[in-house]
Amino acid sequence: MSLLEYGYAVWAPLVWILALVVVGVIVLILRNRGRKSYKKGTAQGDIFLSGIAVPAEEQRHVKAANIYWGFFEALKGFYKGMMRPHTGIVNDYILWFVAVLTVTVLILLLTS
Amino acid sequence: MDFLTTHAPALIVALPLLAAFAIPLVSRAGHSARSIFSLAVLGATASLVAILAVDVYSTGIRVYTFGATLPEMALPAGYTVPVRIMFQVDGMSMFMGIVITTVALAAMLYSLQFLKGQSGQPRFYSLMMLLYVGMMGLAFTGDMFNMFVFLELASIAGTGLAAYRTGMADAVEGGFKYIVISAVSALMVLFAIGLLYSQYNVLSIAALAHYMEYSMLDMMALGLLAGAFVMKLAGVPLHMWAPDTYTVAPAGTTPMILAASYTSMYALYRVTFTLYGGHIDTAAIGWIVIIVGVLSMFIGVMMAVHQTDIKRMMAYHAISQGGYMLLGVGVGLAVLADPVALASYGRDAINGGVFHIINHVFYKALLFMTAEAIFFRIGTRDTNKMGGLARNMKWTTLFYGIGALAISGIPPFNGFASKLLIYQTVLNFSPVLSAIAMFVSLVTLASFAKVFYAAFTGPEMPAYREVREVPRSMLIGMGILAACVVFFGLFPGLIVDTIVAPATEALINQTGYIDAVMGAVP
Numbered sequence: 001m002s003l004l005e006y007g008y009a010v011w012a013p014l015v016w017i018l019a020l021v022v023v024g025v026i027v028l029i030l031r032n033r034g035r036k037s038y039k040k041g042t043a044q045g046d047i048f049l050s051g052i053a054v055p056a057e058e059q060r061h062v063k064a065a066n067i068y069w070g071f072f073e074a075l076k077g078f079y080k081g082m083m084r085p086h087t088g089i090v091n092d093y094i095l096w097f098v099a100v101l102t103v104t105v106l107i108l109l110l111t112s
Numbered sequence: 113m114d115f116l117t118t119h120a121p122a123l124i125v126a127l128p129l130l131a132a133f134a135i136p137l138v139s140r141a142g143h144s145a146r147s148i149f150s151l152a153v154l155g156a157t158a159s160l161v162a163i164l165a166v167d168v169y170s171t172g173i174r175v176y177t178f179g180a181t182l183p184e185m186a187l188p189a190g191y192t193v194p195v196r197i198m199f200q201v202d203g204m205s206m207f208m209g210i211v212i213t214t215v216a217l218a219a220m221l222y223s224l225q226f227l228k229g230q231s232g233q234p235r236f237y238s239l240m241m242l243l244y245v246g247m248m249g250l251a252f253t254g255d256m257f258n259m260f261v262f263l264e265l266a267s268i269a270g271t272g273l274a275a276y277r278t279g280m281a282d283a284v285e286g287g288f289k290y291i292v293i294s295a296v297s298a299l300m301v302l303f304a305i306g307l308l309y310s311q312y313n314v315l316s317i318a319a320l321a322h323y324m325e326y327s328m329l330d331m332m333a334l335g336l337l338a339g340a341f342v343m344k345l346a347g348v349p350l351h352m353w354a355p356d357t358y359t360v361a362p363a364g365t366t367p368m369i370l371a372a373s374y375t376s377m378y379a380l381y382r383v384t385f386t387l388y389g390g391h392i393d394t395a396a397i398g399w400i401v402i403i404v405g406v407l408s409m410f411i412g413v414m415m416a417v418h419q420t421d422i423k424r425m426m427a428y429h430a431i432s433q434g435g436y437m438l439l440g441v442g443v444g445l446a447v448l449a450d451p452v453a454l455a456s457y458g459r460d461a462i463n464g465g466v467f468h469i470i471n472h473v474f475y476k477a478l479l480f481m482t483a484e485a486i487f488f489r490i491g492t493r494d495t496n497k498m499g500g501l502a503r504n505m506k507w508t509t510l511f512y513g514i515g516a517l518a519i520s521g522i523p524p525f526n527g528f529a530s531k532l533l534i535y536q537t538v539l540n541f542s543p544v545l546s547a548i549a550m551f552v553s554l555v556t557l558a559s560f561a562k563v564f565y566a567a568f569t570g571p572e573m574p575a576y577r578e579v580r581e582v583p584r585s586m587l588i589g590m591g592i593l594a595a596c597v598v599f600f601g602l603f604p605g606l607i608v609d610t611i612v613a614p615a616t617e618a619l620i621n622q623t624g625y626i627d628a629v630m631g632a633v634p
Binding site for chain 1: 288289292293296297300326328331332334335336338339342343349350352353356395396397400411414415417418420495496498499500523524528529532533536558562563565566567570571572573574575601602603604605608
């Protein structure tokens, strides 16, 4: 029931879960060997920013627009090209439709 | 019980259709009466779907002819072609019926609390029922003209639901775009049906496939049908309407509109495999499907990772995931005429593509619901304005996590099982295509990790300190889908053997579909 067989390979999710549980237990054992003197909720857990005052909560959170900034910066040209056809104008959507229909019909007529 | 089994195909469409018109009357008795009535009708319909599924999976294709002395009598006495309106339910139709019904139940449950206190609810529930009827009718119909009729019904109901929040300009715009692209696509479908009818004088899919001569006009009709259905299923480059529409539709309806898109995908498969798949080399149309699939996967995910509106991001991912389905089935279609390749990897590629439909509908519906749960509580879809929501919305966070891992193809969730089938089978066909599919999964994970970090983690935002978890019925709706995602991930073999493999067999076995109606005709 759980096995997914498809000719040349097998996927067994329950075995995978069992392996995950074993790995999880090992991780917990290792974690428990860590430093015992840490106390949650004390000064030990306070944010330290090289002596600079820690900003307010909403300023500390990295906004979605700033995540993967380098990725988008590197692909600026690609995204500029991608944005061009995404005009949001329904007339353009229909133009694309007409173009795709024409190409599809031509390919089918030429290959049949 | 025999009566129900015999007439289940008709009742599955008739019951919600009648309910759609009864809901405005029932609504006069109050919100609770309407909720109970809608759920009861959908629950009864789901039971009929289950009865029909047992029958189809145990006895094979079911033909239901309206107005015939016996419903299974496809050809009237003395006729050599079917002339009556007919439903023809095979493994693929049944598969779609199960997908649509499960999503409709979860969406209905979710909407009960989500819409509480809002105006226009009788119309909302009527439109939900009509959309369900349109999708089920399209999945069950055995003739081309009723395929057009049900496509139109689903489109009009979907438009009403997309534009439900008439007070929001972008909702009206999203609804307008949906009706324009739906109307233009439907016109092309009607034109193609006209081309076929003018040559063969029949509308039954089985009869058309039986008499098909693959003339120039037939190939033009195929091109028009393929283009129209690709537009409706939001395949790149005809995808641009989808983010505009999916983003603005209320939570319960987005999964339904998404399911409507995959019903169009079903129509594409029905036309390419059943109507045209018999005697021509399907390599050309297979490659067209593969190219649309790869473009959808890549461009969809690259656009998704760039979005800051959470529902718009998910809408682009829906386009991207649709590409996987097209890739898997496209590979099967391309090698349909090659029995060795079909047996070696083609059949499993189709299995992967079909399996991904049900997996994707479940986890994407779940993800859309989590996005709307956030909108329900904090009133924005902008991920730049979110943060720390996991502190107060623990269940929503958990459901988002399950959906995000599933869509990214992380084991043991359901997305992994179908993606694995697609990767490995496509690898035999073209390693480059398989590599692109894996790359797209990586970017998908990056995209959902970005939103998880931005929306759910981080310090507690003062503005959201008072935010609470969403009401119970919304959690139940999400819970049903999350349970399906986990169950399908843990028991993929059961799902593939029970409902996916019969769907694939139904697509490949064109003769079986034709013979169910035209068996006695020489």
